[in-house]
Amino acid sequence: MFDLTDQPIVVPDLQSGEAGGVVIFDGRVRNHNDGRRVKRLEYEAYSELAEKQGRKLVQEAIDRFSLVWAKAIHRTGMLETGECAVWIGCGAAHRKSAFEACEFIIDEIKVRLPIWKREHYFDGPSEWINLEEKPSIEVDSSRFARQIAIPEVGANGQSALSRAKILMVGAGGLGCAALPYLAGAGVGTIGIVDPDRVEASNLSRQILFSPTQTGESKARLAASAVRRINPGIQVLEFAERLTEENASQIVENFDVVIDGTDRFDAKFLLNDICQTLSKPLIQASIHRFDGYVQTILPGGPCLRCLWPDPPEDGCVETCAEAGVIGTTPGTFGILQANEALKLVLGIEPFLSQHQFFLDLRDMTSTRIKRLARVDCPSCKLGSWTWSRQDPLEILPEHVANSNEPWVCIDIRESFEQRNRIELGQVNWLQSPMSQFQIGSLASLPNKNLLVCAHGIRSAQLAFELRQAGFENVYSLIGGAS
């Protein structure tokens, strides 16, 4: 399904009667880049991780685009111009999804896989290129520079956002407003649940959809809109209704849940599931020009503290009956996204003790203190504190002044200058990034500090290793130079 090879790529056998459309992408080494003539290209991979993530990516493409088969092969080692560097084949029942899947795979390979390339030129020394395309913290610092500049965010906050998993239930008026801001802010994993298909009457407020898309799945369309905003994040689609049967299974994989549904049964179900699984829930409801938003933390106060049971059908009008103007869910969806980002970043106070009411007709707002009902059937009155995730990047002082057992791993290549930085009583070892050995990582309670020249590659590798489940890996800010 996915192969890395240091030998010339051999095109696999493509026989399959089931696929009516087969799309092949053949990526070659180009003889020029940015105005310079390229002699040859060298690819280096962090093989174990590249293969694992490559297989995951191809499987994701098969599932997402309902492919009959898919295969990708990536070269490593030295390649001459004109040689095949990456080969991707996708077979589907119909051509459209094969085209889309093929493009998806090559785009994602460039972003997700720990493979680096170095160009050798006719007119000077070789250079590592495209490092900035990887989802490293360094990329984020330019893309997210304006929010990293806020003291409450910073590089560690950005790293927390990149590891956060937020589930948006409902891709309607609220969801269409919240989702772009979550993606734009760099939330690493976003899930979207919606069983519905786009209808013409949705378009006045559900701004991620266009008239040509009526009849298509909202979850899928919203997911692809979100991927366009930030191709570096993982987006999971659930084109199904949230029910008592599937809710736990979906919700348990996320850190924060946003309720963008428009039905009482769904709102109460989410309230109960989030209490059971100890997930914070950001809830909003709107009516024509007004609405409210509140954050429900595990331990409450929760929705059932105020309304023990959902109202019967017919007691309250829905959007379809009452009508709604797009700016109302738009405003409230953005307020929900704001609360979700605050939760991930640990920016208090959260809206967990009050309900915030906003009337967009007369522009008045009210914050009402919520009741915590002691006999509430859903939330048990307990405490909940948000602990911000372990930072990924740390300063030299942090290591020098800590009593923890640090192991510093110098990941610079043998051809690089390896000057040492003073970090106090720590163990040093060398494991160049191009041949990085997972075995060189010290196990807990040791903490591994990756060090390179400027802190770019080390942040990247630390990020990848954290994604792969190694929690005790850090990167030295600024590197050893």
Add this chain to the structure above:
Amino acid sequence: MTIHVRYFAGLRDRRGVGRESLETKCKTPSELYLSLGEQFELKLEPARVRFAVRDAYVDGNYELQDGDELVLIPPVAGG
């Protein structure tokens, strides 16, 4: 006594105004809502309405004081 009433969501639509000040002999939010419900055909049964006074939810039996602002909140589900 004078009570300043604020209507929210569907209740506002049925009443036709967002807020009003009125003279009343009603002593509690429940009593006042019953009377307003009848007068303006607010339709929503009293058990479904929540009350807030001075930015906090209160019980239907809360003792209203002259000059209180009473917010009437129905269940809302739109999204």
